[in-house]
Amino acid sequence: MQWFRDRCAEAGLPCTHQRQVLYRALLEAKDHPGPEMLYERVKRDIPSVSLGTVYRNIKTFLDNGLIGEVSLHHGPLRLEANNTPHHHLVCRVCRKMFDLPAEQVESIHLREALPKGFHLERFVVEAHGLCAGCAAPKRTGRTH
Numbered sequence: 001m002q003w004f005r006d007r008c009a010e011a012g013l014p015c016t017h018q019r020q021v022l023y024r025a026l027l028e029a030k031d032h033p034g035p036e037m038l039y040e041r042v043k044r045d046i047p048s049v050s051l052g053t054v055y056r057n058i059k060t061f062l063d064n065g066l067i068g069e070v071s072l073h074h075g076p077l078r079l080e081a082n083n084t085p086h087h088h089l090v091c092r093v094c095r096k097m098f099d100l101p102a103e104q105v106e107s108i109h110l111r112e113a114l115p116k117g118f119h120l121e122r123f124v125v126e127a128h129g130l131c132a133g134c135a136a137p138k139r140t141g142r143t144h
């Protein structure tokens with residue numbers, strides 16, 4: 001939270017109670033939630049908050065680099081507060097995302113492979129598969 005307060009001060013953003021609750025909700029979330037999911041969580045603490053306000057604050061956070069966007073290509077917006085370098089494991093069935101620390105991924109020599117003139121800003125690996133819940137054999141409900 002102190003990191004968040006410092007960044008807000010740096011960016012000249014008022015560190016309101018509402019913003020702190022929103023950021024904390026994202027910090028505690030391990031599931032890379034979308035704006036609607038965050039709104040549901042923030043509402044428990046601030047019943048008067050509106051979805052529009054949550055969206056506006058998320059945009060402000062993103063614009064100031066306070067949070068990250070982990071949306072899958074052009075899919076719905078998914079967010080996270082984890083700002084340490086990491087990659088993602090994505091379940092192709094339920095779309096759950098799991099963090100994969102960057103040091104667990106073998107470094108890939110990209111420099112030579114970059115098309116001429118391409119300016120690399122961020123490097124993320126997205127591994128797709130099945131999470132434990134989705135890979136488990138489905139129960140048929142049959143008794144034996």
Ligand SMILES: [Zn+2]
Binds near residue numbers: 091093095131
């Ligand atoms: Zn799954």
Ligand SMILES: [Zn+2]
Binds near residue numbers: 032070087088099
């Ligand atoms: Zn993540």
